[in-house]
Amino acid sequence: MADHVDTIDTKVFIDGIEILGIDKNTIPIPDGDTEDKDTSTLDSGRTKRKGLGMFDPGSCEISGNKMSGDPGQIALQNAFGDRKLHRFQVNVTEAGEIYEYDAYVTKFNPGSENDTYKFSSKLLASGSFRLSTVFAGVTSIEGAGVGITYSPSNASSSLGTGDNVVIFNEATGITTDKIKVTAADADYIGISYDDGRTWTELTSGTQTTFSSDYWPTAGKLAHSKIRVEELDKATRFIDLYIARA
Numbered sequence: 001m002a003d004h005v006d007t008i009d010t011k012v013f014i015d016g017i018e019i020l021g022i023d024k025n026t027i028p029i030p031d032g033d034t035e036d037k038d039t040s041t042l043d044s045g046r047t048k049r050k051g052l053g054m055f056d057p058g059s060c061e062i063s064g065n066k067m068s069g070d071p072g073q074i075a076l077q078n079a080f081g082d083r084k085l086h087r088f089q090v091n092v093t094e095a096g097e098i099y100e101y102d103a104y105v106t107k108f109n110p111g112s113e114n115d116t117y118k119f120s121s122k123l124l125a126s127g128s129f130r131l132s133t134v135f136a137g138v139t140s141i142e143g144a145g146v147g148i149t150y151s152p153s154n155a156s157s158s159l160g161t162g163d164n165v166v167i168f169n170e171a172t173g174i175t176t177d178k179i180k181v182t183a184a185d186a187d188y189i190g191i192s193y194d195d196g197r198t199w200t201e202l203t204s205g206t207q208t209t210f211s212s213d214y215w216p217t218a219g220k221l222a223h224s225k226i227r228v229e230e231l232d233k234a235t236r237f238i239d240l241y242i243a244r245a
Helices: 071-082
Strands: 011-014 033-038 050-056 059-065 086-092 097-113 116-125 130-133 140-143 149-151 165-170 178-182 188-192 200-202 221-229 236-244
Touching: 011 071, 071 097, 071 116, 140 165, 178 188
Parallel strands: 165 236
Antiparallel strands: 011 086, 033 050, 059 116, 086 097, 097 116, 097 130, 140 178, 149 165, 188 200, 188 221, 221 236
16 A cells, blocks of 8 residues: 655745645755765875765745735745745645745746746745654554563553554463554554555454464564554554564
8 A cells, every 4th residue: 555645735834824826736845955075185096085065955936826915925025025034834734744944035026827827936945944744643552462561561552652663572372462553533554564565454443363474483573564544644654563472
């Protein structure tokens, strides 16, 4: 099952004001790149030695339908005139990701395309962008076997947002178990026994028996992946290990 993240609901803000009318398929993130430098010395021979220089934050462009009364477009045009840094946010809504950076507005021009009143603007970034991500929520991951201990210890009751590895330490003599993932707001929950090539769907809060050929022999370890998808959140992947005594 492959990810498909729709960008049609992407929102762009300047100083907290949404800019409306932006063209589709637009994610205005500055195209920064790291400069290189020549670190060769006389004894380097005939081949240059290269090093990394300063990071150039780059620039990006925004275009869209000109809307004279839109507060976001008005703020963008005013930023072109004041020659000051402004805070931009790009919210890729369905991915649950927000990019944030500071930039100067170096261009704001009216125009026309296909008999439509348009605007175009250029942003010159100062400093690299910052990315924050909201992942799909997972309340707990637990087994049904008697005597299981968990790592982290709260996995079966209140899994932490940063916990992306869960271990079931199975008691001696346990030869099978069930998996229960609780994620009430999830649109899809799956488990993969082959490192993400194929997925078996799970239902939130419902116990499902592990695949018979997945269960490890005594003293061994088995690995699987849990996948949780939720609307307007980033897909969360959790590595699950079964450790048999």
